[in-house]
Amino acid sequence: MTPTVPELLTGNFLAMLDAPPAESTGDFMQARIGVTGMISLLCAQEAERGIEARAWENTAIRALLAASAPTYGEAFAEAAEGEDHDVSLAAMDRANAALRRSLIDLHIAVETARDAALDTAIRQLYVKMADARRLDLPPMPAS
């Protein structure tokens, strides 16, 4: 998923590096600092949960593709091959991108076949995928 944690933290640094023009100090800069702080906080969540979420998602998609191959084609079995040996976020995202493309293709095939049971299973998988990557904002009271 984009942007990545290294990009976000580099961006936080770059956002504060240049002196702002006079008209962009005050409220604007205060808000900007607040957003960069929030990004740092969320990056900490991603560092803590991100690898586990990607490992789970990649494994779940591989299992679904493999299980669907007898009905929807061996190409899905081939797409399901492999394991996440490199568990860096970048490497797992590369594998995830390929797996997600195959998942999209599988879902289209399932819809075309009017396979209600597998369609429902895929939609339930989407719920879990989205939840696994969820980021939680801290409570922020209204001003």
Add this chain to the structure above:
Amino acid sequence: MSLQTQLEAYLTRTLGAPAVVTMLSRIPGGASRETYRFDVEVGGELKRLILRRDPVGSLIDTDRRLEFLAFRSFFGSGLPVPEAVALEEEGAELERPFFIMGRIDGGKAQSPFTLPPYGEHAETIGQQFYSHLGAIAAADPATLPIAEVATIPAPEGCWKKELDYWEGVINEDEQHPQPIVRACIRRLRANPPPPAQRLSVVHGDYRTGNFMHDGAGKVIALLDWEMAHIGDPLEDLGWAMEPLWCYGETDRVSGMLPRAQAIAIWEAASGLTVDLKAFAWWELFASVKGQAIWTSAAKEYRAGGFKDPVLALSGWYTARRQDVILADRLAALEALS
């Protein structure tokens, strides 16, 4: 040359007298235009104004003439909309396209990510918020300045025009495959809504955070018309009720009102009846449109050298939150038959 000097040069030329700009200050929030408040004194008269200038990189690619004419369409109509004063599509002294509008002081625009955004005034603000939206839907767009430039779709083509556009944005800007929003788009295409009951001005970004209130329960300015167009008025209602804009709220849409109450207020003001099946389409569409915007934000964040943290947050946190909403909506749909 500083922005203040550029503004003074522009205003001196166009107003025909020496203009002195003071209190120039950028307003936080929003990534589609740079927004500044300033005062200008010309011939002993003080004007309080807002400058909206195109950024180098933007969350969304929009037509500033259309936004300018949208303000003109509703200024003086009884809705709290600021006056559009001047438009420079070539940028003139400011080097980038911009427009200037009147400033309404004494209010604040609340972030949709705060809890609770409107406190004890939520219901009062909600009544105005949905009533004003209904009034926008009730206006005949053919009689308004926005009709000078806006495309007028056929009632049966509103949904396709919007879906084609936002799917195109995802196709162009996506940097990581998104199976959830893709599945939602296919569902929308396979189950189109009925034709629009009426063609209306669609604000395009009518939501928590895009209006100002006075802190005592009165809505004083409807802002951010940069995505205005003509289309199905249910589009705006779906966007206003998008769960993204009521963070942490489960029983009040927009952090303001129970859903049924909001719909009833909108129906009374618009003179329309909400077809719940059609509205379900536009609600799912709203979540798809949101994800398209966050997809563009991520791309622009990279393209801009990672310097705009608002684009970063939009393209990352908000995109993740939108995926949760999309997946929940998709799971709640009927099974294939």
